[in-house]
Amino acid sequence: MRTRGAILLANIITGLLLGYTVSNIGFGDYAQLNRMFTFQDPRMLLSFAGAVVVIVCAFALLRVRRTPERIHAGVVPGAVLFGTGWAISGGCPAIPIIQVAGGYLPALVTIAGVVVGMRLCRWVSTRYLNLDRGSCGL
Template sequence: MRTRGAILLATVVTGLALGFTVANIGFGDYAELNRMFTFQDLRMFLSFAGAVVIIVCAFAVLRVRRTPERIHGGVVPGAVLFGTGWAISGGCPAIPIVQVAGGYLPALVTIAGIVVGVRLCRWANARYFHVDRGSCAL
């Protein structure tokens, strides 16, 4: 049985390793992200594909079995909003943290936008949609 402390430590270590890697390969750079979204450079797409292959292999080795259920109704509009925000701001929710750590302070605006967006998601969900509580992170 795993302890919470061991899981927290593993999460922190892998998060730091991911942040270090992302920062050093340039994926925190807005120009790099722009080249990806405009199909001028496929390096990032190939990196994501490689990551999917690695996680599939890891799941196979660890024998992780998940049976997919019906796709939640909020997945498609959420994905569109997520992708639009990523293309405009130059970062998914983790990248602005990498950008701030690298000295790019305008990323603080993106972080503020993420926090506001999550709060709006929770409010709209509670008021109008009433879907599961895990659908709005943070």
């Protein structure tokens, strides 16, 4: 049986390795992300495609089968907002943390925006949309 300490240590090591990798391939660089979103440089897009291939193979080898019973009503608008925010700020929620760790302090504004956006989403969802919390952690 795994102890909490071992799991925490494994998560920390995995997170550091992921952060190092993501930073070294340029995902923390706004200019690189902008070139990906404007289709000027396919390198990062190909990195995403490679990651999808790796996870599909891993799921196939591990025989992971997840079929949702239904799609949560907030998936499509959430995906649109996520992509729009990513294109504007130059990072998904993890990238600004990598940017701050690399000394790029303006990323703190993006982190603040993520926090405000999550709180606003929770408020709008419960007050107006009546979406169930599902597995999204709203």
